[in-house]
Amino acid sequence: MDLARIPRRRYTAGHTPIEFLANLSRELGGPRIHIKRDDLLGLTAGGNKTRKLEFLMADAINSGADTIVTTGAVQSNHCRLTLSAAVREGMSCYLVLEERVPGSYHEEALGNHFLFRLLGVDGTEVVPAGTDLQGAMEQMAEDLRGRGRQPYIIPGGGSNDLGALGYAACAAEIQAQAFDAGPSFDHIVCASGSGGTHAGLLAGQQALSSRIPVTGISVRADKAGQEAKIRNLANAALGRLGLDPVVTEEAVQVVDDYVGPGYSLPTDEMTAAIQLFARTEGILLDPVYTGKTAAGLIGLIRQGRFASDEDVLFLHTGGAPALYAYPDAALKDVDA
Ligand SMILES: Cc1ncc(COP(=O)(O)O)c(C=O)c1O
Incomplete structure (x- = not known):
């Protein structure tokens, strides 16, 4: 290898x-x-997402992206670390947050959600469990392209x-x-x-x-x-x-x-x-x-x-x- x-x-x-x-x-x-x-x-x-992001962010940068779109649960570690990598690379970051457990999303929540806010997430969309997350990210990317951005989609968990x-x-x-x-x-x-x-x-x-x-x-x-x-x-x-x-x-x-x-x-x-x-x-x-x-x-x-x-x-x-x-x-x- x-x-x-x-x-x-x-x-x-x-x-x-x-x-x-x-x-x-x-x-x-x-x-x-x-x-x-x-x-x-x-x-x-x-x-663990940090290891995956080393390869995914390099690919995003090589593709000419200036914005990352990804998805995870409302307390997603993957979203926290992807946002952190985007900050490090001087890129914007948007998150599709899946409310896998009904009622689990709270705007004032601590833990990772607090860190999304502290790290300056550019935008979040909260969707119900079972939403087509790939479709939701593609829609978000399409909207961003309409606003002149160059988005790169990272799948949930960085698992491709x-x-x-x-x-x-x-x-x-x-x-x-x-x-x-x-x-x-x-x-x-x-x-x-x-x-x-x-x-x-x-x-x-x-x-x-x-x-x-x-x-x-x-x-x-x-x-x-x-x-x-x-x-x-x-x-x-x-x-x-x-x-x-x-x-x-x-x-x-x-x-x-x-x-x-x-x-x-x-x-x-x-x-x-x-x-x-x-x-x-x-x-x-x-x-x-x-x-x-x-x-x-x-x-x-x-x-x-x-x-x-x-x-x-x-x-x-x-x-x-x-x-x-x-x-x-x-x-x-x-x-x-
Ligand atoms: C802390 C932590 N451990 C383990 C996992 C699971 O790893 P994987 O999604 O690669 O199966 C995750 C995924 O989000 C995680 O955040």
């Missing part, structure tokens, strides 16, 4: 750290849990074949870090939402002949639908790299037991995971993505899915600003 051929902006200096979580590993009785700190990526408050290359690059980074300082990881656990993270890791590993099993914890979709989506996207990312679409069905593993009542809706397991990471390691997770993903990791450990002498890498994909929009869910008393 030659990622150096593909135009890229840089928003993070160097690698994100991989840390051994001694207290959490002890608390859970093994395996050895390590964390890849992609919550420390560059742009406003970090998170180009954005997924951010996580192919992350797979290469993990391999280099394991080679440099060890350990050699036996499993990777990550969130699986719009899919670019999970699919990019699989594509990158395939391209590197690396075979660490990746388990994606779904935050929204059912297992079958999510696995099909991830496989298609991973193979599309390989196509971008000029490689054959060789990601197999067996390589794509999604667990959908931790979604709870739905996307962004709290679960007790999520709350317990957020509290455990905070109180054993001082690490903040978020209620929508990494809290549920960590609940999945803990659940798999308790089911005996990993041997106690194995090294498991938990990918921290960011999202902590959303905590400040869900303080009650994070502080609720739950049985750990």
Whole structure:
């Protein structure tokens, strides 16, 4: 894989750290849990979208765009980071916000919504759940062209074949870090939402002949639908790299037991995971993505899915600003 051929902006200096979580590993009785700190990526408050945006923003700039249009949920980390990248590049940014949970949009909301305002978003349109988001973004882009702008549309989550290359690059980074300082990881656990993270890791590993099993914890979709989506996207990312679409069905593993009542809706397991990471390691997770993903990791450990002498890498994909929009869910008393 030659990622150096593909135009890229840089928003993070160097690698994100991989840390051994001694207290959490002890608390859970093994395996050895390590964390890849992609919550420390560059742009406003970090998170996985920063890696995807390095490729997507380079493409936008090369296309002559002066304005970015994208979409996400009302507390979207992706929208926060895309807006942040646009600010960095001196571009305008417009957001189509999908109110996935009826009544969840509040003009004065904190968390990411507050940051949209602080970062100076140029315009937002709030649409109901189930809206054709691609259509809404194209309409917005058409209106902007009518006003003399040159818009570039970034899909939800930055999850197309180009954005997924951010996580192919992350797979290469993990391999280099394991080679440099060890350990050699036996499993990777990550969130699986719009899919670019999970699919990019699989594509990158395939391209590197690396075979660490990746388990994606779904935050929204059912297992079958999510696995099909991830496989298609991973193979599309390989196509971008000029490689054959060789990601197999067996390589794509999604667990959908931790979604709870739905996307962004709290679960007790999520709350317990957020509290455990905070109180054993001082690490903040978020209620929508990494809290549920960590609940999945803990659940798999308790089911005996990993041997106690194995090294498991938990990918921290960011999202902590959303905590400040869900303080009650994070502080609720739950049985750990
Ligand atoms: C903090 C965080 N973690 C994980 C994800 C899921 O990543 P992906 O959309 O690439 O599947 C998202 C997506 O918005 C996110 O904001």
